[in-house]
Amino acid sequence: MLRVERVVCEDWAALEELRLRALETDADAFGSTSADERARPEAFWLRRILVSAWFLAWSAEQAIGVAAPVASPNTLTEERHLDTMWVASAWRGRGVGEALVQAVIGHAMAHGATAVSLTVADGNEQARSLYRRMGFRSTGERSPRPRDPHQMRE
Ligand SMILES: CC(C)(COP(=O)(O)OP(=O)(O)OC[C@H]1O[C@@H](n2cnc3c(N)ncnc32)[C@H](O)[C@@H]1OP(=O)(O)O)[C@@H](O)C(=O)NCCC(=O)NCCS
Numbered sequence: 844m845l846r847v848e849r850v851v852c853e854d855w856a857a858l859e860e861l862r863l864r865a866l867e868t869d870a871d872a873f874g875s876t877s878a879d880e881r882a883r884p885e886a887f888w889l890r891r892i893l894v895s896a897w898f899l900a901w902s903a904e905q906a907i908g909v910a911a912p913v914a915s916p917n918t919l920t921e922e923r924h925l926d927t928m929w930v931a932s933a934w935r936g937r938g939v940g941e942a943l944v945q946a947v948i949g950h951a952m953a954h955g956a957t958a959v960s961l962t963v964a965d966g967n968e969q970a971r972s973l974y975r976r977m978g979f980r981s982t983g984e985r986s987p988r989p990r991d992p993h994q995m996r997e
Contacts, residue, residue, distance in 0.1 A: 844902070844903070845900060845901070845902055845938070845939060845942060846900070846901050847898055847899070847900045847901075847908075847942045847943055847945075847946040848898065848899060848901065849896055849897070849898055849946075849950070850892050850896075850897040850898065850899050851892070852889055852892055852893075854892075854899065854906075855885060855888040855889055855892060856888075857899060857906045858888055858891070858892065858897055858899065858906075858909065859883075859888050860906070861899065861906045861907075861908075861909045861929070861931075862880065862909060862927065862929075863877050863880060863881060864929075864931070865909060865927065865929035866879075866880060868932070869929060871964065871991075871994075872929070872964065872967060872970070873927070874988075874989055874990060876990070895911050895912065895913045895914070896911065896912055896947075896950050896954075897909065897910075897911040897927075898910050898911065898943055898946045898947060898950075900930070900934075900939045900942060900943055902934070907930065907931045907933075907934045907939060908929060908930040908931065908934065908939045908940065908942075908943050909927055909928075909929050909943070910925060910926070910927060910928045910929070910943040910944065910946070910947050911925075911926045911927050911947070912924065912925055912926070912947045912948075912950055912951045912956070912959065913926045921955060921956055921957040921958065922956060922957070922958045922959070922960055923947075923951040923956045923958075923959050923960075924959070924960050924961060925944065925947050925948075925959055925960070925961040926961075928940065928943065928944070928961070928970065930943070935969070940970075940973045941973065941976070941977065944973065944974070944977045945977070947959065948977070959979075960982075961974065961979065962996045962997065963996060963997055964988060964994060964995075964996045965994060965995045965996065965997070966994075981997060982997070983997070984997065985997050
């Protein structure tokens, strides 16, 4: 049984574990690196949980996916940015990503957001397909990836 829940402070270690796995196994998909976030103290993760709404997908007691709507890097305060979208590889293609996106959009809208944005690297077709299916549309705004300026993201 899949469930998606907002992360509470008691779950900070599960968030840390999943976020580091995401950064280690799919480094190309993210702006941060596991080196940036490994060995951070508990306070670092608690602050994250308190500053933004992080969501974990759970199967029984196992955390299998993570997503967060963070304040938009743009100037629109009513906009949230979908960040850190990741599902453990054994669980992909089974709707976990969809459930996480729904949770993030639902939370953002319930808290006054009028738009949710995200960035996706060129060639990440699984993520693009999910986002299109969930109603996201291409803006055509493109920029080099901060970690690898030879690769573009939209
Ligand atoms: C992108 C991601 C979050 C999607 O999560 P998910 O739970 O697989 O999402 P869905 O089940 O909705 O599947 C998404 C698409 O990928 C396909 N897919 C992904 N992994 C698959 C797998 N292992 N087997 C079969 N299909 C897979 C699905 O069929 C679906 O395609 P469709 O929309 O054409 O039907 C997940 O693939 C992931 O964590 N990727 C690595 C990190 C990443 O790229 N994050 C996004 C950064 S912008």
